[in-house]
Amino acid sequence: MSSLETTNDLQQLLEAVANQKISVSAAQTQLTRAQNIDDLGFAKVDLSRSKRNGYPEVIYGAGKTATQIIEIIGSLKRHAENILCTRVSPEKYALIHAAEPEAVYHEMAQCVALTVKPLPTTAHYIAVVTAGTSDMAVAEEAAVTAEVYGNQVKRIYDVGVAGIHRLFAHLEEIRQAQVVIVVAGMEGALASVVGGLIEKPLIAVPTSIGYGTNFGGLTALMTMLNSCASGITVVNVDNGFGAGYSASMINHLSDTEDDK
Template sequence: MHQHDHERLARVGMPEAVLCGTKSIEQVRAIAIELAEATTEPRLLTRLGDEQLAALPTSVTDRLDDDRLSKTAMLNGVQPARPGRVAVVAAGTSDASVAAEASRTLQFSGVRHDLIVDVGVAGLWRLEARLDEIRAADIVIAVAGMDAALVSVLGGLVAAPVVAVPTSVGYGVAAGGTTALNSALASCAQGVTVVNIDNGFGAACAAVRMLSLMGRAG
């Protein structure tokens, strides 16, 4: 039986999330049923596969807000609204699923945010057209594959903290996201923070932690 961490919200400001992708259909079903029976508090399921979703009983799905692009599902709604605003900025439409995972995690966490897609550096005018909107955010999540050049460009244009999410999108040596990860880690932009490849969830959680501290300071 899964040991649910019901005290995590009080400890770190975010409730436990369930990573479904590495679990069997039977494990996800059992955990979701246990959660639905144990609490009415919001819970987030990430990397929820189509077959895992299809196996859930109506007692769970009736309380589930599912999104297939991000493969996330919110059980029992969302958390109360938090102060601050985040911009999730994705280089290309190929990065949309990772950006959507970040966006949905922010939505679940009660964080206002803007999702800005297809503003990669191959067409800088598209990024320039959205700069005022991006600069208005308290935190920027930059989602990019291939050479992840968007990360350094944004890091040099905005004052807000930039959390980089390298993605596994790309051709040849870029495939798998290692090139994007190394590029983001080696960014010449000062103070850029980097999470793991395709980890939109982790980037959003980092933003939530930062916003929580900003709220305390205010």
């Protein structure tokens, strides 16, 4: 029995425990992983994701109407701690804010955040580093994502290789971070440079910023994937959310280890 989707499934599980065909701990595991879905018709909201993954479902705002986003937020509010919606235009946010006045809009990141239950902030911080000012929108998506999930974040922007002395001025601050996110477009060289100077995990984010042969971020992506610096993990083009999410998971592991 891989999931519990009906009352009959639950009855069978309880009978199996009563007949000693399954242990109490095994049954508890199945109950913890049980599917809990709110079917809104246009969306099936995964209400048990935080139990499985540690984080609630995130709303991808692009392609959804403001009304749909509002309904999904209403569903998640009863089960989530912090709600995050990415890729939301200012026009959509105006409608969302009318329905959810406590929702906060991060304009550069194009993210909407709603705190249902405040989370403690991590002792360790994540450094978000950009090559240029033009990469800041993607970097902000990463930074806001990490902050929504209770991480301390330090932003270090516009320190690309064209003026590499700017990077060295912040190098110690970057080295003290528990996880580093490097966001770069053009040829994407900054990730390799930083990766060769630190001993912490580095998540590289290629951006679509650049001239013709940047190919919408493909050049930066290939540079990062082929980096000779060890310890670099690469996410998709412009995927600040993915970088912030992964960095949060790593950073929280560090805090958990410190608590032991």
